[in-house]
Amino acid sequence: MPIITPQQMQAGYDVIVVGSGAAGGQTAYTLTMEGAKVLMLEAGRDYDPVAETPMFQTSADAPLRGVATPDKPFGFHDATVEGGWQIPGEPYTQVHQDPARQFEWWRARMMGGRTNHWGRHSLRNGPYDFKPRSRDGLGFDWPVSYDDIAPYYDKVEMLIGVYGENEGLENTPDSSPGVLQPPPAPRANELLAKKHMARLGISVIPIHRAVLTRRLDHVGLPPKLHPGNPRAQRILGKAMSERAACFWATPCGRGCAIRATYQSTTVHLPPALDTGNLDIVPNAMVREVTLDARGLADGVIFIDKTTGWECRAKARIVVLGASSCESVRVLLNSRPAQFPDGLANSTGLVGRYIMDTVGTAISGQIPALENLPPHNEDGAGGLHVYAPWWLYREQLRGDLGFARGYHIEFGGGRGMPGMGTGAGLEGFTRGSYGRRFKEDARRFYGSFMWFSGRGEMIPNEGSYCELDPAVKDRWGIPVLRFAWQWSEHELKQAEHMSETFRTIIREMGGKVLGHAANRKRIDDRAAIEKGGRIIHEVGGAIMGEDAKKSVTNQWCQTWDIPNLYLTDGAPFVGNADKNPTLTIMALAWRAADHMMGEMKKGAL
Ligand SMILES: Cc1cc2nc3c(=O)[nH]c(=O)nc-3n(C[C@H](O)[C@H](O)[C@H](O)COP(=O)(O)OP(=O)(O)OC[C@H]3O[C@@H](n4cnc5c(N)ncnc54)[C@H](O)[C@@H]3O)c2cc1C
Numbered sequence: 001m002p003i004i005t006p007q008q009m010q011a012g013y014d015v016i017v018v019g020s021g022a023a024g025g026q027t028a029y030t031l032t033m034e035g036a037k038v039l040m041l042e043a044g045r046d047y048d049p050v051a052e053t054p055m056f057q058t059s060a061d062a063p064l065r066g067v068a069t070p071d072k073p074f075g076f077h078d079a080t081v082e083g084g085w086q087i088p089g090e091p092y093t094q095v096h097q098d099p100a101r102q103f104e105w106w107r108a109r110m111m112g113g114r115t116n117h118w119g120r121h122s123l124r125n126g127p128y129d130f131k132p133r134s135r136d137g138l139g140f141d142w143p144v145s146y147d148d149i150a151p152y153y154d155k156v157e158m159l160i161g162v163y164g165e166n167e168g169l170e171n172t173p174d175s176s177p178g179v180l181q182p183p184p185a186p187r188a189n190e191l192l193a194k195k196h197m198a199r200l201g202i203s204v205i206p207i208h209r210a211v212l213t214r215r216l217d218h219v220g221l222p223p224k225l226h227p228g229n230p231r232a233q234r235i236l237g238k239a240m241s242e243r244a245a246c247f248w249a250t251p252c253g254r255g256c257a258i259r260a261t262y263q264s265t266t267v268h269l270p271p272a273l274d275t276g277n278l279d280i281v282p283n284a285m286v287r288e289v290t291l292d293a294r295g296l297a298d299g300v301i302f303i304d305k306t307t308g309w310e311c312r313a314k315a316r317i318v319v320l321g322a323s324s325c326e327s328v329r330v331l332l333n334s335r336p337a338q339f340p341d342g343l344a345n346s347t348g349l350v351g352r353y354i355m356d357t358v359g360t361a362i363s364g365q366i367p368a369l370e371n372l373p374p375h376n377e378d379g380a381g382g383l384h385v386y387a388p389w390w391l392y393r394e395q396l397r398g399d400l401g402f403a404r405g406y407h408i409e410f411g412g413g414r415g416m417p418g419m420g421t422g423a424g425l426e427g428f429t430r431g432s433y434g435r436r437f438k439e440d441a442r443r444f445y446g447s448f449m450w451f452s453g454r455g456e457m458i459p460n461e462g463s464y465c466e467l468d469p470a471v472k473d474r475w476g477i478p479v480l481r482f483a484w485q486w487s488e489h490e491l492k493q494a495e496h497m498s499e500t501f502r503t504i505i506r507e508m509g510g511k512v513l514g515h516a517a518n519r520k521r522i523d524d525r526a527a528i529e530k531g532g533r534i535i536h537e538v539g540g541a542i543m544g545e546d547a548k549k550s551v552t553n554q555w556c557q558t559w560d561i562p563n564l565y566l567t568d569g570a571p572f573v574g575n576a577d578k579n580p581t582l583t584i585m586a587l588a589w590r591a592a593d594h595m596m597g598e599m600k601k602g603a604l
């Protein structure tokens with residue numbers, strides 16, 4: 001089971017995959033199951049989710065009761081063992097001084113990347129999302145349609161396990177019959193919100209989330225995913241049988257030792273390694289892609305972080321799946337004589353049109369949720385329901401004053417108490433103390449809810465990254481410099497979110513908390529999260545039909561160098577309100593199929 005050192009690498013591989021997260025994991029999985037010899041290079045350390053996940057520790061077991069610190073921004077028990085908004089020795093810089101024009105970059109440096117932590121929300125882009133320009137004249141159309149990607153959505157959902165339901169709503173695609181796992185029942189606060197949101201015309205439906213609510217069908221699914229490949233079926237069947245169903249008890253952000261939730265480290269990498277076709281070198285920081293005399297990619301140069309040595313690896317195909325902006329950085333840092341501006345950059349588009357998701361949130365206190373009898377509402381460690389965008393027709397008529405929509409994520413309830421639980425309670429208890437204060441604490445605990453928007457961003461010229469001409473990281477590799485700009489569409493969308501959330505809370509008979517209660521409309525625009533804060537980084541090497549206007553074709557294959565692929569979010573040409581990772585994996589599977597086809601034809 002080769003997790004190897006650079007010294008143990010083979011002389012050459014079919015494919016080098018850079019990164020081990022959703023993109024790298026999916027690409028390596030598909031390739032190795034179909035027989036390709038793959039070398040995966042991962043900048044972070046090896047990580048064993050079965051042994052290292054602190055599933056059952058309480059906040060009291062952690063320093064500072066587990067609160068967020070600069071090196072653990074999501075709390076002490078978070079699965080991200082290395083990474084965050086800042087990584088020591090690996091800075092990034094900003095073009096603009098104005099904080100509103102800056103991008104905040106969240107990176108995970110570990111086996112499996114951000115998939116060990118992610119929220120697991122797994123929404124499909126809909127038909128409109130792939131052809132937005134045709135609909136409203138803004139942004140770009142993708143060179144693929146929903147129908148092209150739908151079979152890959154099905155495959156990824158069957159592989160990773162996604163709960164949810166088919167509701168037949170506009171631009172909110174159904175999965176094929178039998179693909180989804182049954183959704184968990186809504187919690188009390190979710191049912192209450194659903195009832196009141198229905199009165200406002202907002203449908204609340206089961207969210208799609210990558211968590212197993214029952215064991216995978218390890219006999220029936222493998223033949224569907226790998227038809228005609230009995231070896232792959234056997235390996236996948238074994239891997240699926242080793243995954244348990246969720247036991248509804250622990251925060252998924254810490255990781256899941258029983259493999260009930262999708263992480264690259266629990267779903268993609270174990271079967272890929274089982275094929276015997278995958279070697280993984282951890283602590284391998286890739287600096288650049290190398291070219292042969294024909295101008296084709298022939299490998300990469302990386303820094304072995306354990307020794308600081310520069311190493312070379314060789315392959316027929318190179319795939320970057322290091323996360324969108326990291327892949328852009330590798331391209332820009334690969335500057336052979338014939339490509340002084342970086343690889344695959346003949347258009348000058350590498351680094352352009354980076355995107356995040358529009359986000360803003362408001363909380364409220366809901367009297368109807370006070371004094372609920374104690375009950376187990378931990379559930380599947382995250383959302384059970386959500387509200388898809390519901391104003392497509394009004395928007396098309398021009399009634400809203402902004403383009404593109406958002407979905408609503410919301411929640412509340414009685415999570416495990418931590419530092420800060422009960423903070424601000426004195427605002428409700430009117431000075432009670434002693435026994436009365438304890439009664440008040442019980443009364444109000446669980447009566448607070450938050451509402452958060454996740455909205456589409458249209459790519460724009462002001463949001464980009466480039467190499468900083470002066471600053472290098474601890475390995476001597478030039479770092480990225482970011483610029484950011486929200487357009488009027490995103491600012492107005494955030495304003496609409498805030499107004500909607502206030503309306504929902506008031507409709508529920510609740511009280512809006514914080515400054516949001518008294519905000520003038522202009523302030524709602526300022527409440528938009530900074531670029532990067534939602535951690536849905538995509539774009540930077542957009543795909544298209546025209547080699548003069550895009551970096552890759554529809555197969556994530558760079559136009560300039562046919563054996564160089566980008567399978568993370570870099571080729572995204574828009575960032576629909578749907579969280580991006582399911583689409584990253586679907587496109588990566590499709591790209592890997594394309595590579596296999598090209599290799600079999602002898603074209604690569
Ligand atoms: C808190 C949080 C919540 C999220 N919630 C959701 C959600 O609910 N739904 C959703 O769709 N998405 C969510 N995301 C986003 C999701 O995690 C990413 O979209 C997804 O992980 C992207 O996959 P990736 O493979 O491109 O990048 P990553 O998962 O980040 O993996 C990239 C890997 O490449 C490695 N790497 C980077 N540079 C190099 C290099 N030069 N050489 C070698 N290796 C390198 C990194 O160490 C890392 O392991 C969330 C993210 C976070 C942090």
Ligand code: SF4
Nearest residue numbers: 246247250252256381
């Ligand atoms: S809630 Fe379920 S899926 Fe999440 S970590 Fe716990 S057991 Fe795993």
